[in-house]
Amino acid sequence: MSASFLAPIAALLYLAAAGLHVMHLFQHRQGLSRGVAVLGGLALLCHSVVAIQGVTGAGGLSLGFYKISALMFLAINLVCVLLMLKRPLQNLLVVLFPLSAMSVLVSTFAPETAAITTDLPGGLLLHIGSSILAYAVLTLAAAQSALVAAQDYQLRHRHTRGIVQILPPLQLMETMLFELLLVGVILLSVAIVTGFLFVDDFFAQHLVHKTTLTLLAWILFSVLLWGHYKLGWRSQVAVRLTLAGFAALMLAFFGSKLVLELVLNRG
Template sequence: MPASLFAMLAALLYLGATGLHLVHIFQRRQHITRPVAITGALALFCHAVVVIQSVGGDSGGLSLGFYKISALMFLAINLVCVLLMVRRPLQNLLVILFPLSAMSVLVSTFAPETAAITTELPGGLLLHIGSSILAYAMLTLAAAQAALVAALDYQLRHRHTRGIVQILPPLQLMEQMLFELLLAGVILLTIAIVSGFIFIDDIFAQSLVHKTALTIVAWLLFTLLLWGHYKLGWRSQTAVRLTLAGFAALMLAFFGSKLVLELLLHRG
């Protein structure tokens, strides 16, 4: 079956799982139901097939162009979220992730190639790429969690007792999950940065300097937030602002640099 059919099927399954999950949320069901789990699992399987066919190069390399990488990124994000759901109630994030994943598989499949396929990937560079993808996945989940924390905090401050307040876990648990995601993300991002300095010949080359600088800015913001939380007790609004600021810098570092290089300057 061609990748285009898997992509369309994955998108439909993701949207179907989102609809089912929304219905169950409004019915105040606290856990993932079997229909949502089955539909989501099928969507993830089709998504994985799309990634293998669109990101994997014919010669055994990787196609990591601007459009193609989105499917790989969201597959990693979804898999990390599913694994973490074993310990933490992160299922509400799926309402955000699944529709974006549906878009990513369609874009990855039907958009044109913008970068040359990389065929030679030494172990050190694979470590850098792998840790970068996992760090982006973890910190994307942290940003989505921060958005939910902001919404819940706003409702509680205005003494609203209906709607999202009844759906989400207590604010203290939401904040705890946020900082757990941030800590794991910062550890992975640290590995990505260090491995980049070690295994990339010139990490401050003209084509990489903006990506490197913005990634370091994001790392500093996340690290500052973690230090402020554990040393000074920073919570709620401060945590949300710094998390979203760090995430914005990180996304600009990755997707912004690829946008300029591949789509504007046509340099893969």
């Protein structure tokens, strides 16, 4: 089936799953219901087809600003589902599913902004793959940090209803945050190393700003992990550094692509 047919279906399924999950949260139901799992699973299947069709074609890869969005959110959702087998991260789906709905529609119906890339060596594919996985895990970490911030604020002000009743205990929420950060930093380290090894001439390819911001994000995340395990940093410090690192990472990826492809027309 074509992406133009499946994208609206995927978007509707995502929105239905998100709406059902929100309704269950208001009813204080724990875990992920079967209805949300079924709707979300069908949405992921449609999303997978849309993302693959969007970035492949004409014997190469299309990694333009709009096309890559569906692939990024597919990776984020798949990582989230995988981690949900061990950790209660289902509350993140309230944010991820609507954003995923938007990503499949944008990827399918927005114009192409980059040329098809052919003959990519294995080392460069490793760099691209590790970069996407790193962005996926660290996006989950940023979303998790926002929940930690809201929960910590509610507890500090002695509010015992609302989000406090929905989320797991704060200590578990922080543990999950630092687990995500650790995995994300490892993947980001692989992406950085493979980038230096397999990407030629950062200046000629207009990658210097992307590289600088990515390294800044890596430093912020690494300092946070060191501070947590050595000095016991938690809560608000963790939230601030996580969101700062995520902002740098998103500017590195989407900011640089936006300027190059949409402003300077350099696909």
